[in-house]
Amino acid sequence: MNFKTFIKECNNRDVFKRLSIYLVSCWLLIQVLDVTSKPLGLPDYSVTILLLILIIGFPVNMYLVWVNYAKNLKIDEDEAMSITRKSFKKIYFALISFASVIAMLLSLAIVNNNFLKEDVMLLPKKIASNNIAISRFGNNTGDASHDDIGKMASDWLIHGITENNIGQTVSPKVIDDYTEILKTSSNINQRNDMIRSYFNPGKIITGNYFLKEDKLILQGFITDGTIDEILISFKSIECSIDNPLECIESLKQLVLGYLITEKDKAQNLQETPPVYKAYKLLLEAKSKSEEPEESLKLLDRAIAIDSTYFEAKVLRVANYYNRGLFREADSLRKLIKPTRTNNKRQQNLLNFYHALIEGNNRRIYSTLLSEYNNTPFDLKSNQSTMTVALEFVNKPEVVSSIFDKIITDKMSLDDCEYCQYRIYAKAKADIELKNYDEVIQLFKDISLTKENTYLFQSILIATYIRSNNISSLKNLEASQSLIVSKGDLDEFYTFSIKEFLLQNNQKAAKEYAHKLLKSYNTNTAQNEAIAKAYFTIGEYEKSKEILVKLLETDAKNMKLISLLAKNYFKIGDLKKSTKTIAQLSALKKPYEYGEIEYEYAGYYSVSNQDELALDYLKRSIAKGNRITLSTFQNDPDFIDYFETKEFKDILTYWH
Numbered sequence: 001m002n003f004k005t006f007i008k009e010c011n012n013r014d015v016f017k018r019l020s021i022y023l024v025s026c027w028l029l030i031q032v033l034d035v036t037s038k039p040l041g042l043p044d045y046s047v048t049i050l051l052l053i054l055i056i057g058f059p060v061n062m063y064l065v066w067v068n069y070a071k072n073l074k075i076d077e078d079e080a081m082s083i084t085r086k087s088f089k090k091i092y093f094a095l096i097s098f099a100s101v102i103a104m105l106l107s108l109a110i111v112n113n114n115f116l117k118e119d120v121m122l123l124p125k126k127i128a129s130n131n132i133a134i135s136r137f138g139n140n141t142g143d144a145s146h147d148d149i150g151k152m153a154s155d156w157l158i159h160g161i162t163e164n165n166i167g168q169t170v171s172p173k174v175i176d177d178y179t180e181i182l183k184t185s186s187n188i189n190q191r192n193d194m195i196r197s198y199f200n201p202g203k204i205i206t207g208n209y210f211l212k213e214d215k216l217i218l219q220g221f222i223t224d225g226t227i228d229e230i231l232i233s234f235k236s237i238e239c240s241i242d243n244p245l246e247c248i249e250s251l252k253q254l255v256l257g258y259l260i261t262e263k264d265k266a267q268n269l270q271e272t273p274p275v276y277k278a279y280k281l282l283l284e285a286k287s288k289s290e291e292p293e294e295s296l297k298l299l300d301r302a303i304a305i306d307s308t309y310f311e312a313k314v315l316r317v318a319n320y321y322n323r324g325l326f327r328e329a330d331s332l333r334k335l336i337k338p339t340r341t342n343n344k345r346q347q348n349l350l351n352f353y354h355a356l357i358e359g360n361n362r363r364i365y366s367t368l369l370s371e372y373n374n375t376p377f378d379l380k381s382n383q384s385t386m387t388v389a390l391e392f393v394n395k396p397e398v399v400s401s402i403f404d405k406i407i408t409d410k411m412s413l414d415d416c417e418y419c420q421y422r423i424y425a426k427a428k429a430d431i432e433l434k435n436y437d438e439v440i441q442l443f444k445d446i447s448l449t450k451e452n453t454y455l456f457q458s459i460l461i462a463t464y465i466r467s468n469n470i471s472s473l474k475n476l477e478a479s480q481s482l483i484v485s486k487g488d489l490d491e492f493y494t495f496s497i498k499e500f501l502l503q504n505n506q507k508a509a510k511e512y513a514h515k516l517l518k519s520y521n522t523n524t525a526q527n528e529a530i531a532k533a534y535f536t537i538g539e540y541e542k543s544k545e546i547l548v549k550l551l552e553t554d555a556k557n558m559k560l561i562s563l564l565a566k567n568y569f570k571i572g573d574l575k576k577s578t579k580t581i582a583q584l585s586a587l588k589k590p591y592e593y594g595e596i597e598y599e600y601a602g603y604y605s606v607s608n609q610d611e612l613a614l615d616y617l618k619r620s621i622a623k624g625n626r627i628t629l630s631t632f633q634n635d636p637d638f639i640d641y642f643e644t645k646e647f648k649d650i651l652t653y654w655h
Contacts, residue, residue, distance in 0.1 A: 006091050015092075018065045026054040043404075052107055059100040066092060132259075133170040133201040133225065134158055135192070138208035141216075148280050149209060149244045153218070153251065155279075157205060160252045162374045163345050166259050170199050170377050177379055180415065192228065198407070199377060201225035205255060207234075211241060218247040220255065232258055245279075278306035285315065292323055310336070310346055317353050326591035330357045345374070359593045359624020361392040361654040376405050379418035386425035390432070391626040393654040399429035413446065420455055427459045428629060436467035448480065453488050458495050458629055465499040470508075490519060494529050497536055501636035513537045526550060531563060540570040556587055562599035566606045577607065594625030602637040613638070614646045621653045 010016055030050060037046045066089075134157055137150030154172045161169050178198055179191060195204060207220035221233040234254045239246040285298035296319050302312040313336045320329035333353050338346040348370050355363035365388050372385040386402050389395045403426045413420050423442060430438045440463065448456055457480065464473040473496070480492055493516035500509035513533040520530055526546045534543035547564040554560060561583050568577035581603045584596050601616035617638070621627075628634065633642060633651060641647040 006088065009088055010092075015065055019062065022058065022061045026057075029054070048110060052110055055103050055106050055110075059096050059103055062092075062096045062099055066096075131168045131170065131199065131201045131225075132161060132166070133175065133195050133199055133204045134172055135175060135195065135204055135206035136172045137206060137220075140208050140210040142211075146209075146241075148283060149216070149248075151283060152245070152279050153207065153209075153220075153248045156245075156248050156252050157255055160256050161259065163343065164256060165344075166256070167202070168374060168376060170195070170201060171375065174375070174378050177416070192223075196225060203231065203259075207251070209247075212238075214241055215239070216241045216244050216247055218244075218251055220251045222255070222258065234258075278302040278309050278312065281305070282309070282312050282315070285312075292319055295319060310338070314349055314353070321353065321356060326357055329353070330591075333357065345371075357591070361624055361626075364388055365393045365395075365654070372402075379406065379416070379422070382406055383418045383421045383425065386422060386429070390425055390429055391628060392624075394627050394651050395655070396429035396432040399426055413452070420452060424455050424459060427456075427463075431459070431462050431466065431629075432633075434466070436463050436469075439463045448476075448483075450483055450485075450488075453480065453484050454491075457484075457488070457492060461492065461495050462499055462629060462634075465496065465503060486519065490516060490529055493519070494532065495630075497533065498630060498636060501536070502634065502639065504639065510537045528560060528563070531560075535563065535567060535570075538570075540567045543567050544571065558584060558587060558596060558599045562603050565603050569603075569607045592623075594620035594623035597623060598625055598631065602635070605637045605640070610641070614641060614644075614650070617641075617647070618650050618653070621650050627651070 030047060033042075033050055034047050037043075134154045137153050139147050139150050151172070158169045158171055161167060175191070175195060179194060192204065195201065202225045204223045204225055205220065206223070207218065209216060209218045211217070215238050218237045218239070219234070220237075222231045223229060224231055234251065237247045237250045237254075239250075279302075281298050281302035285295045285302065288295040288298065296316065299312050299316045299319065303309055303316070306312070313332070317329050317333045317336070320326075320332065333350065336350060338350065348367050352364065352367035352371065355361075355367060368385055368388050372381050375381050382402060382405060386399050389398050389402065403422060406422070413423070423446070427439045427442055430436070430442070439459065443456070443460065446452075446456070448460070460476055461473065464470065464476065477492060477496075481489055484492075493512050496512045497509050497516070500506075500512065513536040516529060516533045517537075526549055528550070531543045531546040531550070534540070534546070544564060544567040547560055547567065551557065551560050551564065561580060565577050565581035568574075568580055581600065584599055588596055597616045597620035601613045601620060604610075604613035604616060617632070621632070625631070632638070633647075638647065
């Protein structure tokens, strides 16, 4: 039979119709996945994998069309151009073979280009061309004391680019963090290769500086972020070594002029740079973040030298806030004014700290998100945004997209503290979403050590108990008992008790309460954990006795007061129960962010006063209380309310 006859017969048998349905369906599936992959949090290569499956499926579909339609239709032997079933089948299967070869070649090409190239699945995909990496400026003066000049040049360029909304920036510190964690060579070529591989910026800005007698010579240039090609080399800038900011400001204006002109945007006026000595003190203060008192002294000195130094003033507010000195932080915040009324980034930072101090969680999240969008690859900013999304506004569903912005597969957790906190936040979000298998996968290559137990132990306990994987919990308990301190092991028992109660497993909770009590000499040891354990197993008198003694030396401890009131209620002494819980009212003070209301809510829940319990829970969240792995939906005191509309409204209060 000839090919024309074959085509006609395929048309008669609806072969083309069946195959076209498959092709159109494939096209629609690809379009839908391309639009929805990001909102669904799917990886960038999802569309590629779907395309592979559909290409391989085409010859399979041809065969299914034959089996289900074409082969079973009778052939009219009386037609002028009659054909035999055998000849039709021979040509049809030849076409299936040809389609299979083409599908195989296309599949191999796609796999080779997308999955077999080194690290392609580990690195971020090409990001928008408005991302700009600021690489370290080379100090060619021969004097390490001048390193700060390069740091300030980078900082000042980042400030100008961000303030003018020219693009997202990747700072030298972020690049240095990646270089250290990845053990990348300091060789400039390897460093730039790492920058392109991990950040794929549209442009890389760098430069160097050297001395010519008593003059500082500063050079800068911009290279293409994709290929190693210089886009522009700026003229050398000369200034006194005693006033390097003059050179830095001149270079910044040249860089901004180039970037803004290229983007066809009007250039905005810039603020006056800080006094150089003040800037050096700020750098030193940042390096001493683990010593808050010393860091504060350095910040005060920087502000004394330059009273207009905005960043130093903001960091001073952060210093007081992080130490729980909220009144002082608030007073200092009120004294700060943006250096320009239309400086959006400065105003956003002030709004962020204002929201923090007043407990406006929704605004905390929105302002931090705005700051994060300027520097999405900064490990600290990335981790902070994940934490705020989880604990301040209860949005675990957004955490994965923030986490996936930075690929840390090759980074050593021992060398990267913020990497550890990012994993903790990601795992906590997966627990809230009941994605327990993802938590297990996340910890597949992470071993608990003495150093990280305090952070990761509770994550694994919650995962195993909530997924009813008790054998893994027992294995974890056995391994932890060999390496951790007694205090950490007692924390293991205490958190396990809470998690079993959360699953309404009273038997297992009491088992672990007895383990905790056995680990102590309960005749001499007295602490909150023992009191809670006795409360769990129903020995309220013993729990009460311990709490009364503890409150003799810690009379303002809200948790102890609340637990004592619960014990009195369980014993049946309602008068003392009411009198004890009323002591919380005397502890009210500004900036306590709903902690007292939360303790009231726990007491009212245990004492079966449901309306009051829910009312105080709402007051607590409204005052800025945070959702942790032990509060609100993770607190067994409120287990009876989990499915109620009132409780769900509390959890979404800041949405």
